[in-house]
Amino acid sequence: MLTPLAAPETRQDMEVVMRLLREGNVNLRAAQGGQTALMLGVSHDRDDMVRALLSCQADVNLQDEEGTTALMVACRQGNADIVRLLLAQPGCQVTLTDKDGNSALSLAHGDIAALLRAHMELSPV
Numbered sequence: 001m002l003t004p005l006a007a008p009e010t011r012q013d014m015e016v017v018m019r020l021l022r023e024g025n026v027n028l029r030a031a032q033g034g035q036t037a038l039m040l041g042v043s044h045d046r047d048d049m050v051r052a053l054l055s056c057q058a059d060v061n062l063q064d065e066e067g068t069t070a071l072m073v074a075c076r077q078g079n080a081d082i083v084r085l086l087l088a089q090p091g092c093q094v095t096l097t098d099k100d101g102n103s104a105l106s107l108a109h110g111d112i113a114a115l116l117r118a119h120m121e122l123s124p125v
Helices: 011-023 037-043 047-055 070-077 080-087 110-122
Strands: none
Touching (some): 037 047, 037 070, 047 080, 080 110
């Protein structure tokens, strides 16, 4: 299912991707490592795929075998645009921790850390 996500270049390509996402389970985990398509889209800085996956109900809070979430990946990479997309999802849990005790906030720096703090202040606990 992940191969078609590689690089849609035209509107028609994206329509095919959306059809596949709607018909499949966007929350499936890779056999090795337990990553989801959302985590992979984030790790490759694919804003278009992240938007597509989120629109098809990708779960922002799923954790891989190490406990990493898509938000943690975006914070580690310093991608503020993707962090904003993920934070905009209802129920996005900023305080989840991985197996090493890291949270998205502990992995974030500068403006992204400020985004997370602001989100935490606005979100009910």
